[in-house]
Amino acid sequence: MAEESLIRVDGVSKKFCKSLKHNMLYGAHDLARNFLGLPRGPAELRESEFWSLDDISFELKRGECLGLIGPNGAGKSTLLKILNGIIAPDRGRVETSRRVGALIEVGAGFHPMLTGRENIFVNSAILGFSKQETTRKFDEIIDFADIGDFIDSPVKHYSSGMHVRLGFAIAAQMQPDVLLIDEILAVGDAGFRSKCYNCIGRLAERSAVVFVSHAMPAVSRLSTRTMVLDHGKTSFHGHPAEAIAHYHRLFDNQMRPTRQGLGSACIHSLQVLDAAGCPVRSIVQGQGLTVRFGVRTDVAITNTCLDLVFVSIADEVVAECNNLVAGKTINLQAGSDIHVYVHIDSFSLNAGIYRISALVLSADMIMHYDWQKDIASIEVRADRVGVAGQQYRARWTLTDSPQETSK
Numbered sequence: 001m002a003e004e005s006l007i008r009v010d011g012v013s014k015k016f017c018k019s020l021k022h023n024m025l026y027g028a029h030d031l032a033r034n035f036l037g038l039p040r041g042p043a044e045l046r047e048s049e050f051w052s053l054d055d056i057s058f059e060l061k062r063g064e065c066l067g068l069i070g071p072n073g074a075g076k077s078t079l080l081k082i083l084n085g086i087i088a089p090d091r092g093r094v095e096t097s098r099r100v101g102a103l104i105e106v107g108a109g110f111h112p113m114l115t116g117r118e119n120i121f122v123n124s125a126i127l128g129f130s131k132q133e134t135t136r137k138f139d140e141i142i143d144f145a146d147i148g149d150f151i152d153s154p155v156k157h158y159s160s161g162m163h164v165r166l167g168f169a170i171a172a173q174m175q176p177d178v179l180l181i182d183e184i185l186a187v188g189d190a191g192f193r194s195k196c197y198n199c200i201g202r203l204a205e206r207s208a209v210v211f212v213s214h215a216m217p218a219v220s221r222l223s224t225r226t227m228v229l230d231h232g233k234t235s236f237h238g239h240p241a242e243a244i245a246h247y248h249r250l251f252d253n254q255m256r257p258t259r260q261g262l263g264s265a266c267i268h269s270l271q272v273l274d275a276a277g278c279p280v281r282s283i284v285q286g287q288g289l290t291v292r293f294g295v296r297t298d299v300a301i302t303n304t305c306l307d308l309v310f311v312s313i314a315d316e317v318v319a320e321c322n323n324l325v326a327g328k329t330i331n332l333q334a335g336s337d338i339h340v341y342v343h344i345d346s347f348s349l350n351a352g353i354y355r356i357s358a359l360v361l362s363a364d365m366i367m368h369y370d371w372q373k374d375i376a377s378i379e380v381r382a383d384r385v386g387v388a389g390q391q392y393r394a395r396w397t398l399t400d401s402p403q404e405t406s407k
Contacts, residue, residue, distance in 0.1 A: 069229075074229040074232065101178070102171065103164070103180070119155055141173045144169040268294045285351060285382045289378070301362070306330060307365075308342060353378070
């Protein structure tokens with residue numbers, strides 16, 4: 001691996017203003033100071049201001065890939081925009097290679113009235129490539145984007161996914177020294193995302209890559225280092241597995257339960273139990289668990305649906321179970337207080353922390369009598385090789401010639 005530094009960030013901080021009135025006032029003040037050759041403004045925060053980034057430092061060499069993870073609003077996108085030169089830091093210094101490819105916002109860098117074919121040349125020129133260089137790579141870009149005849153249509157008619165396809169194809173196939181990727185890949189379909197992640201892996205061998213993602217398996221697979229941002233500060237910077245574990249703990253500590261619904265029922269005392277019936281905060285992937293909770297009702301609810309929902313740190317519903325699917329009929333009496341035990345034989349989600357929500361619903365799932373959101377969490381630990389939560393036990397046979405399948 002070459003030792004050439006392609007990104008150097010030293011003490012970078014960026015502040016924004018919550019108030020539109022103050023933002024316009026401070027902007028005019030800072031522009032005037034800049035015009036007069038004076039410093040942009042005071043280093044300390046003014047009224048309504050906050051630090052979006054606070055004293056961020058790192059260095060990235062050719063052949064390294066930095067994964068950026070953290071809660072929404074942590075400053076990840078702001079950092080990418082500073083690295084790309086879209087916005088300037090209020091403090092600190094940033095040095096990057098001259099050829100920087102970036103996928104930060106859908107459609108960024110495209111002229112809506114030009115065709116995809118024309119935008120390839122425009123976007124490549126913005127990246128610093130000549131027309132001759134773009135022409136040599138043109139067929140590879142079109143093949144990777146795989147948008148068919150739409151390449152000759154104005155990009156204003158493109159879907160978000162098509163914007164991402166073309167943008168990534170240009171940024172990746174032109175092989176920039178630095179590639180910056182925000183969560184934009186979440187817009188594309190699963191097949192294209194897989195192709196992009198494989199491409200990022202190849203690019204990282206000869207470029208410097210910084211990418212933001214909530215997909216922890218991708219972060220673990222692609223990153224050589226991972227940085228966790230929280231409220232604009234570096235919360236952790238190091239090995240991907242350790243960074244992801246740190247983020248899971250951060251996520252768990254910041255979880256705040258909320259309640260919605262009609263209020264005629266109340267879920268309470270929810271706990272996750274292991275096989276021995278002891279309360280647990282984490283289990284090994286594939287082990288069984290029991291979710292125990294109580295339900296108090298003020299009114300009679302016939303054919304009740306009791307629902308458990310498991311949500312990932314990317315805010316995706318990844319699993320659900322309810323009594324109706326299990327064929328269990330539950331009728332709640334007015335003034336009752338029952339205890340519910342939900343036994344799951346094999347909890348096979350991917351490693352990570354999952355928020356648990358519990359609901360009391362009508363059978364058609366229209367009436368929400370109670371909805372306890374983020375009432376608890378469970379961490380899944382993986383102790384086996386594999387990227388998928390569900391691992392099938394199978395018989396493996398090796399032969400020198402094909403065998404007939406037994407009927």
